Amino acid sequence: MKSKAGMALMGLGIGVGSAALYQNIKNGNIRKMVRKMNSAKTKAVSDLENMM
Secondary structure (H helix, E strand, O other), X not given: OHHHHHHHHHHHHHHHHHHHHHHHHHHOHXXXXXXXXXXXXXXXXXXXHHHO
């Protein structure tokens, strides 16, 4: 019984998560996030180079 409920919850979570992800991709939020992550990575690398 418990595992069946857990599987149902997991399925629901995956469904909601993928729907949210799709929404974000459609709205271009993922691209913004990737750009933000890339600029943060670049900044971290340059900070590291400055320290050396």
